[in-house]
Structures are given as C-alpha cells and as structure tokens.
Amino acid sequence: MKIIDKYILKRYLVTFSVMLLMFIPIGIVIDVSEKINKMLANKVPLTAILKYYYDFTIYFANLLFPIFLFLSVIWFTSKLANNTEIIAILSSGISFSRFLRPYIIGATLVSLFSLVMGFFLVPKASQGFNDFRYNYLSNNPTVRENQDVYRQISKDEFIYVSNFNYESKMAFNFTYEKFKGDQLEYKINASRIKWNPKDSTYTLYNYSKRIIGELDDKLIKYDQRKMKMEFDLEDLTPVVYVAETMNLGELNRFIEKEKQRGSPNINTYLVVKYKKYSIPVSAFILTIIAVSVSSMKRRGGMGVNLALGIAIAFTFIFFDKIFATLAEKSSVHPLIAVWFSNVVFGILAIYLLRNAKR
Incomplete structure (x- = not known):
C-alpha cells in the first residue's frame, strides 16, 4: 500500500470514528432529556x-452508520479539495479510479464491521433496548403495548392477544380459533394466558370453549385451565420486536417456520433479514457519491458540499423508510423494497463518478 493510500485510508477511518463519537453522545443527551422524568419516577x-445506553449506542450506530459515513467522507474529501491536495494527486498522473481505491478499502472495512454487528451484536442490543423501554418507561410496565397481535399459526389455526408481557410470560384477551375448511370448528377465549416453562404448558384464566355444532353450540367454561397448545411463546410477541432480536441463524429458521405456517406477517420478517445485507452495501454506494460530489473545489467551499451531502443523505433515508413500510403493509416484494434505495442511488453513484472523472 502506497503512502497516498495510507494517508486517505487513515483520514477515512479517523473522520468516520470521530463523527460517530461526536453524534452518539448528542443522541444520548437528547434521549436522556426526554426520558429522565420517567426514569426518576x-x-x-x-x-x-448504563446497560440501556450501551444497547442504545450499538442499535443507533448501526441504524445511522451509512449517514455518518457519508457525511464524514464529504467532510474530509472537501478539505482535501479546498487545500488543492486532490488537484496535486491527479496532476501527478494518478487516475481518479486509482485515487478512489483507498476509499473502497475503507468502505470494505466499515461494511464488514457493520455486517458482523448486524448479524450478532445488534439483535442483542435491540432486545435490551426494547426491554428497557417496556419495563421502565411504559405507562403500564406490566403490559408490552396494545399490540393487537393476530397470528396464523397453521393452515387452519389463528390466535389473537391484545397485549403481551415478556417478563411474566403472560398475554391478555387471548383468542384461539380452529377451522375445518371454511367452517369454524371451535373457539377458545381467555382473559389471560400464561406460559409455564417447567412443563411447556399454558395456563388459561377465565377459560371458555365454544364448540360449533350443526344445530346448537356447546359451551365449556373453567376459572383456570392448564393445557398444551401448538404455538410458541414468540407467536405472542410484537412482530418487529421478535425479528429484530434474532441473529441471522435464528431469523432464518424462524422465517422458514413462519412460511410453513402461512404467516401473514412474513414480509415484516424478510424486511429485517434483507436489511442486514443492504445496509453494509450502502456504505460503498454512499462513499462513491460522497467522493464524486466533494472532490471538486467549489466557490462556496465545504458548506456547499455539506449541504448537498445532507440533502442526498436524507433523500436516501426517505426512500429507505418509505419502501420498507410499503413492503410490510402492501404487496411490494420485500427484496425490491429494501434494495430499491441502493439500486437508485447506485445508478446515481455511477453517473456522478463518470461526471467527476471528466
């Protein structure tokens, strides 16, 4: 590796690290100011x-790292351009593609780190982050939000709970429906349902079972009944929360199981899975865009480059969020939705790179 590669690569990694170290404390301060009253109460x-803010740091650093990377590359490349260092490098006979090589090496290192974080560290951080919010910051800490979770657990079985407490393993307003073809065979209702880990059973409180007959129905009631049921505890949890807390292997197995069950929420799980791959790839695309935009010395100086960079960054976020939501709520395929921003901005990166070379 030549001196110029080491020089640019060092600036790339150091500026990115400083950008993270600058913005993450700001995010923590803002979060503390919003939550301090509830924490004290x-x-x-x-x-x-302390554990929450450790998880907070990992969770949001991974979520926003492409933007931090983009702005850091804009920043230090603009400084190189304003100091006429880029002109000197290109005048020495080095091509723009050769000048871009240390940037690609830096993007590779950052992407690999992000990939490892997304597969192993971020799921644990996401679980800790959500656990803290539900346990300490919720208005009703015994309930994990009014999720109204509807799940199809097999071809002809459906369950519903209004909310779920992860710590006590208890759900509320439980309904189980068993169909035979298009006809309802029987329906079970309970005000509460509690998981018993010792024997892998559920305890249903205020249990009632209505068996549908041809002429009349049969109603069975118990104040409390313990029984085995053919669904997992994860089936009662909020959809996104479950997917975000699994590492890659667990998520793949979970998706396969949900496909066999015919789950209507499969697109939500696939969005989480595909994002684990798309976020690292965005590092390369945004790096190329940042270098192409900021490598020219402009009359307005670094301010113009930063303004342009921020506009591109927020446009990228906008497309990413909009299409991810479309995949979860409509018929848009998750793979297309997640990769749409990378494809569009990848085309933009090629255009800007060719323009910068000229």
Whole structure:
C-alpha cells in the first residue's frame, strides 16, 4: 500500500470514528432529556440505565452508520479539495479510479464491521433496548403495548392477544380459533394466558370453549385451565420486536417456520433479514457519491458540499423508510423494497463518478 493510500485510508477511518463519537453522545443527551422524568419516577437502577445506553449506542450506530459515513467522507474529501491536495494527486498522473481505491478499502472495512454487528451484536442490543423501554418507561410496565397481535399459526389455526408481557410470560384477551375448511370448528377465549416453562404448558384464566355444532353450540367454561397448545411463546410477541432480536441463524429458521405456517406477517420478517445485507452495501454506494460530489473545489467551499451531502443523505433515508413500510403493509416484494434505495442511488453513484472523472 502506497503512502497516498495510507494517508486517505487513515483520514477515512479517523473522520468516520470521530463523527460517530461526536453524534452518539448528542443522541444520548437528547434521549436522556426526554426520558429522565420517567426514569426518576420509576426509580430505574443505575446498572439498568448504563446497560440501556450501551444497547442504545450499538442499535443507533448501526441504524445511522451509512449517514455518518457519508457525511464524514464529504467532510474530509472537501478539505482535501479546498487545500488543492486532490488537484496535486491527479496532476501527478494518478487516475481518479486509482485515487478512489483507498476509499473502497475503507468502505470494505466499515461494511464488514457493520455486517458482523448486524448479524450478532445488534439483535442483542435491540432486545435490551426494547426491554428497557417496556419495563421502565411504559405507562403500564406490566403490559408490552396494545399490540393487537393476530397470528396464523397453521393452515387452519389463528390466535389473537391484545397485549403481551415478556417478563411474566403472560398475554391478555387471548383468542384461539380452529377451522375445518371454511367452517369454524371451535373457539377458545381467555382473559389471560400464561406460559409455564417447567412443563411447556399454558395456563388459561377465565377459560371458555365454544364448540360449533350443526344445530346448537356447546359451551365449556373453567376459572383456570392448564393445557398444551401448538404455538410458541414468540407467536405472542410484537412482530418487529421478535425479528429484530434474532441473529441471522435464528431469523432464518424462524422465517422458514413462519412460511410453513402461512404467516401473514412474513414480509415484516424478510424486511429485517434483507436489511442486514443492504445496509453494509450502502456504505460503498454512499462513499462513491460522497467522493464524486466533494472532490471538486467549489466557490462556496465545504458548506456547499455539506449541504448537498445532507440533502442526498436524507433523500436516501426517505426512500429507505418509505419502501420498507410499503413492503410490510402492501404487496411490494420485500427484496425490491429494501434494495430499491441502493439500486437508485447506485445508478446515481455511477453517473456522478463518470461526471467527476471528466
């Protein structure tokens, strides 16, 4: 590796690291200012707060790292251009493609790190982040939000809960429906359902079972009934929460199981899976765009480059969020939705790179 490669690569990695170290504390301060009253009111232990902000740092650093990377490349490349260093490098006979090589090496290192984080570290951080919010910041800490979770657990079996408590393993307003073809065979209702890990059973409170007959129905009631049921505890949890807390292997197995069950929420799981691959790839695309935009010395200086960079960054975020939501809520295929931003901005990167070479 030549001196010029080491020089640019060092600036690339150092500026990116400094950008993260600058913005993450700002995010923590804003988050503390929003949640401090609830933390004090709920007497949250200091250890829980420290663990929460450790998870917070990993979760949001991974979520926003392409933007931090993009702005850091814009920043230091603009400084190189304003100091006429890029002109000197290109005048020495080095091509623009050769000048771009240390940037690609830097993007590769950052992408690999992001890939490992997305596969192994971010799921645990996501679980800790959500656990803290539900346990300490929720208005009703015994309930994990009014999720109204509807799940199809097999071809002819459906369940519903209004909300779920992960700590006590208890769900509320439970309904189980068993169909035979298009006809309802029987329906079970319970005000609460609690998971028993010792024997892998469920306890149903205020249990009632209505068996549908040809002429009349049969109704069975118990104050409390313990029984085995053919669904997992994860089936009662919020959809996105489950997907975000699994590593790659667990998520793949979970998706296969949900496909066999005919789950209507499969697109949500696929969006989470595909994002694990698309976010690292965006590092290359945004790096090329950033270098192409900021490598020319402009009359307005770094301010113009930064303004242009911020506009592109927020447009990227806008497309990414809109199409991810479309995949979850409509018939848009998750793979197309997740990769749409990378494809569009990849084409933009090629155009800007050719223009910069000229």
